[in-house]
Amino acid sequence: MKKRNDDGGARAAAASAKKERAAKRNRSPFSAMHTGPGRALTAVYGVFALSATARAGYQVIREFDVAPVAYSLSVIAAVIYIVATICLVIGNRTSHRIAIGACLVEFVGVIIVGILSFTHPEDFAKPSVWSSFGSGYGYIPLILPLVGLWWLYLVGRRIRTS
Numbered sequence: 001m002k003k004r005n006d007d008g009g010a011r012a013a014a015a016s017a018k019k020e021r022a023a024k025r026n027r028s029p030f031s032a033m034h035t036g037p038g039r040a041l042t043a044v045y046g047v048f049a050l051s052a053t054a055r056a057g058y059q060v061i062r063e064f065d066v067a068p069v070a071y072s073l074s075v076i077a078a079v080i081y082i083v084a085t086i087c088l089v090i091g092n093r094t095s096h097r098i099a100i101g102a103c104l105v106e107f108v109g110v111i112i113v114g115i116l117s118f119t120h121p122e123d124f125a126k127p128s129v130w131s132s133f134g135s136g137y138g139y140i141p142l143i144l145p146l147v148g149l150w151w152l153y154l155v156g157r158r159i160r161t162s
Contacts, residue, residue, distance in 0.1 A: 052078035067126040107145035
């Protein structure tokens, strides 16, 4: 009869736990961007990157001559959403800084385009992603960069204090 070794399962679990702890120690401190709210933020930016790119692509291909200013701004918004999404996914020091810049440019863009869409409606015959402060997207383009900046600030603060 073979002797049963109950120790093997415990050893494997201990080895697995040890590997997990080592992986956590070796992880970039910016990987906090990939936890909890960071994942949700990345997902929302990803959805906006896809939707803004699809919308801008359609507008530029089919109707660019109708509202070139608005549609060019939609392309710019799509590029910013793509950059922010990629930077949030990468999660290192450089991408953290670029993501902050993208969120700042996005917020300033939403404010400026939002104001211009009311003061110069002739330039916005058709709405862009940021027209009327993002009203076509439920004002998420106005709120999203603020949430992004808040999260990136928290991640940066957590890194500075550790």
